[in-house]
Amino acid sequence: MTKFLQRWTVFAGLVVVWQVLGWLADDPFFPPPSKIVVAAWEWWVLEPANFTGHVVPSVVRLLSGWVIASVIGVSLGLLLGRSDRAMEYANPLLVFLRSIPPPALVPVFLLLFKAGTSMQLATIVFGVVWPVLLNSVDGARSVDVTKVDTSAVFRIPRWQWVLGVVLPAASPKIFAGLRVSLSLSLVLMVISELVGTDNGIGSQLMQAQREFDYTRMWAGIVLLGVLGYGLNTALLAVERRVLAWQPRSRDEQHA
Amino acid sequence: MSNMLEVADLGHTYGDHEAIGGLSFTVRAGELVCVVGPSGCGKSTLLRTISGLVAPSRGDVSLHGSHLAVVFQDYSRSLFPWLSVQGNVEFPLRSLPRAERRARAAEALEWVGLGGAARKRPWQLSGGMQQRVAIARALAYRPSLLLMDEPFASVDAQTRFELEDLLLRVRREHDTTVLVVTHDIDESVYLGDRILVLSGSPARLVADLEVPLPAERDQVTTRTDEAFVELRSKVARLLNVGKPALDVEKWAAAERESLSETVSS
Numbered sequence: 127m128t129k130f131l132q133r134w135t136v137f138a139g140l141v142v143v144w145q146v147l148g149w150l151a152d153d154p155f156f157p158p159p160s161k162i163v164v165a166a167w168e169w170w171v172l173e174p175a176n177f178t179g180h181v182v183p184s185v186v187r188l189l190s191g192w193v194i195a196s197v198i199g200v201s202l203g204l205l206l207g208r209s210d211r212a213m214e215y216a217n218p219l220l221v222f223l224r225s226i227p228p229p230a231l232v233p234v235f236l237l238l239f240k241a242g243t244s245m246q247l248a249t250i251v252f253g254v255v256w257p258v259l260l261n262s263v264d265g266a267r268s269v270d271v272t273k274v275d276t277s278a279v280f281r282i283p284r285w286q287w288v289l290g291v292v293l294p295a296a297s298p299k300i301f302a303g304l305r306v307s308l309s310l311s312l313v314l315m316v317i318s319e320l321v322g323t324d325n326g327i328g329s330q331l332m333q334a335q336r337e338f339d340y341t342r343m344w345a346g347i348v349l350l351g352v353l354g355y356g357l358n359t360a361l362l363a364v365e366r367r368v369l370a371w372q373p374r375s376r377d378e379q380h381a
Numbered sequence: 382m383s384n385m386l387e388v389a390d391l392g393h394t395y396g397d398h399e400a401i402g403g404l405s406f407t408v409r410a411g412e413l414v415c416v417v418g419p420s421g422c423g424k425s426t427l428l429r430t431i432s433g434l435v436a437p438s439r440g441d442v443s444l445h446g447s448h449l450a451v452v453f454q455d456y457s458r459s460l461f462p463w464l465s466v467q468g469n470v471e472f473p474l475r476s477l478p479r480a481e482r483r484a485r486a487a488e489a490l491e492w493v494g495l496g497g498a499a500r501k502r503p504w505q506l507s508g509g510m511q512q513r514v515a516i517a518r519a520l521a522y523r524p525s526l527l528l529m530d531e532p533f534a535s536v537d538a539q540t541r542f543e544l545e546d547l548l549l550r551v552r553r554e555h556d557t558t559v560l561v562v563t564h565d566i567d568e569s570v571y572l573g574d575r576i577l578v579l580s581g582s583p584a585r586l587v588a589d590l591e592v593p594l595p596a597e598r599d600q601v602t603t604r605t606d607e608a609f610v611e612l613r614s615k616v617a618r619l620l621n622v623g624k625p626a627l628d629v630e631k632w633a634a635a636e637r638e639s640l641s642e643t644v645s646s
Contacts (some may be wrong), residue, residue, distance in 0.1 A: 186462035235632040279432050279451045280473035280522065290472070371463040373504045 157341045166345035176189025176330075184327040185353070187243065188315040192308055199255045199307070200300055203262020204292055213263065220259070228253030229317050241322025251320040254307040261303030265296025298372065301365045308361055312354045327353075384427020384445060385410045385526055385558045386431070391440035392583075393426050400426040402583035403440070408526070410445075412551055413559040415569035416578030419620060424562045427584060428530050431568045432559070450518075454531040456511040460503040466490065466514050473522045489521035490514075492551050509540035509600040513547065520551060527552075529561045531570070545572055550596060566616045570609055571598060578619045587619050 133316055148158025157165075170176055206213045239245035269292055277291050293300075305336050319328025327346055334342035386408040392400040408414045411509055418424050429435040431442050432451050442588050450473070453459040458471050470486035477485070486621035490496050493513040503511050512532065532548075533541045549572065552559050569576050570592060578588040593608045603609055 187589075270458050272453055272455050273461065275434055275451070276453065276459050278434055279449070281448065282473065282475060286475050291461070294461070297463075371502060373502075374463065 152266065153202045155340050157344060161341055162344040162348055165341045166348050169342055170349055175381050180325055180327055180330050181349070183325050184315055184319065187246050187250065187318070187326070188311045188357075189209075189314070191247050192254060192311040195251045195255040195306060195307060195311075196258050198251070199258030199303065200262050200293075203259045203300075204266045204288065204296065206259075207266025207296070208292060209271075215280040220256075224256045224260075228314055232318065232321060236322060245322070246315070246318035246326075250311055250314045253314040257306040257310065258300065258303040261299045262296055265299030266292050268296045268299065292356075294371075298369060301369065305358065305361055308356060308357055312350065312357070316350065383410050384408070385412070386445070386560065387441070387443045387445075388431065389441045390444060391427070391430060391437050393423070393430055393435065394438045395426075399583035401430070401437070402585050404579075404584065404586055405440075406577055406586060406589060408558060408560055410558055411556050412574050413549075413561065413572060414575045414577060415573035415617060416562045416577045416579060417564065417566060417569040417620070418584060419581050420564050421580050422581045424564070425530060425577065427579075428528055428560075428562050431456060432528055444526060448522070448524055449526040449528055450522045450524035452512070452515050452519050452527070452529045452532045454534050455456035456508065456515045456535070457504070459515055460511060460518075462502060462504055464503075465499065466495065466501050466506070469503060469514055470518045470521050472518060485521045485523075486517075489517040492520060492554070493517045493547060494580065507540075509536045509544060511538060512544060516544075516548070516551070520555065520557070525558065527559045528558050529559065531563055532561065534563070534565070541568075546598075546600065548572065553596065564614055565621070567604070570594075570613050570616065571600075571603060576612075576616060578616055580620075587621075588616075590616070 145158045145160060146159075148156060170181055206216055228249055231247075231252060234251075235245045236249040239248055273291060273295065277287055282290070315326075316328040316331070319326035320332055323329050327349060331343055332344040334346060335339070384407045389405050390405070391401060391404045392399070404427065407415075416424055416427065426435065428451070430437040431444075432449060433442075461472065464472065467483075469488055471482045472516050473486060487496070487499065490499055493516055495510060495517060498506060498510065498514075501529055503514055506514065512535075516532075524623045529548075533544050536544065540606070545568065548559070549559075551557065561569070561572055563572075573592050576588075576590045577586060577591060578590065579585065580587045590612065592612060594603060594606065594612075
């Protein structure tokens with residue numbers, strides 16, 4: 127409980143400071159948090175049309191883009207990580223593609239897929255696949271020689287080698303990649319909704335800005351923050367379960 | 382007795398470094414053979430060629446049986462931390478039906494005295510217990526030949542004695558054919574039915590010695606047995622052929638060093 131308090135003190139303190147400054151300044155561009163929270167509650171939660179029409183599609187987009195990217199990233203990453211030759215061929219291409227800022231590709235995806243869900247998914251997938259892919263490559267390479275030898279001596283089938291040795295050995299690094307990708311998904315979800323669509327949190331943000339409704343704009347930003355925090359917490363909980371096999375501390379490990 | 386393993390004129394070269402130079406020997410079914418040689422003489426390469434991990438540059442290795450198992454020195458890396466002890470022992474048995482897999486693993490864990498640790502993670506066990514898990518995994522696989530690469534070099538002396546006796550017991554009870562690679566002369570005499578003495582790099586066979594000790598051995602009485610002491614001196618002399626007496630100490634120091642290196646790694 128004290129830990130919980132400690133962790134949130136700074137956060138709460140900043141909100142209080144903002145609240146006071148908001149009151150004092152009374153600036154329409156920077157409303158105090160109390161107003162924002164009320165607006166967020168009324169706009170996003172109490173208005174069912176907004177919730178089903180904007181929040182749900184955004185979250186669905188974000189999650190499906192992230193899942194598609196994760197599946198591609200992990201499977202391709204494990205493959206490349208276990209083959210030095212494939213990695214030699216693919217590496218320059220990966221470095222090049224990874225360097226392209228995903229928002230720069232939005233016009234390309236608009237041409238390819240037209241405005242809509244496919245274009246948005248393409249943007250998210252292209253943007254978030256790299257952390258998962260590169261971490262999976264790294265993880266797959268980290269399988270130590272003794273485990274490789276052990277698996278070879280026992281002549282285990284190929285599926286067991288991939289799913290029973292390489293995947294679990296790589297999983298701590300894969301999860302690190304998944305976490306980075308998940309927060310990137312949120313960013314790219316917003317970016318992909320800024321053009322050519324009228325639903326989603328991103329488009330609502332733009333609209334509120336255009337209509338000079340700054341409280342509503344801030345409400346959207348707060349919603350994105352809450353969403354990102356919630357998703358990250360959920361993924362951490364999953365990670366803790368999946369990686370429960372890891373030795374918890376150094377002294378527990380008999381080397 | 383039939384031959385379980387035949388090695389004929391086996392040679393291996395890495396680049397222009399000759400690690401093994403023409404080895405020929407056999408291991409009979411049910412036998413425990415120790416390969417002893419100075420550090421870095423190509424013992425590990427020998428083991429890797431026999432186990433099929435490395436294709437030898439020349440010569441033949443023929444195993445009269447379907448499969449072999451290896452117990453590596455580095456038990457903490459050889460075991461899979463994401464599997465339970467039971468899961469580790471079942472690891473090579475995936476092609477078997479679940480119930481049989483379970484039964485075989487439970488049985489092998491009983492053999493090494495770890496029946497109660499099946500649900501633990503390997504890293505929750507001591508080093509000696511982890512190596513017992515690795516031995517149980519190898520035994521559950523029912524190998525025609527069990528290869529061991531410096532299996533007890535990374536545990537303390539007390540545990541080492543326990544594991545040596547454990548190996549002697551399980552291989553007697555289950556009639557396993559075993560080839561142990563070691564740099565420890567005492568260990569090779571204590572464990573072996575036969576000792577293959579290798580010369581330094583490139584590895585060549587210097588002697589093939591029968592161990593004139595009874596099958597039942599004991600850490601205290603066997604090690605003071607006249608035959609034990611005599612054979613041990615003989616192996617020690619063989620390992621230093623053609624070298625001045627001073628080198629014995631140098632070799633022993635190098636040996637200690639390599640041992641402490643492996644322990645600390």
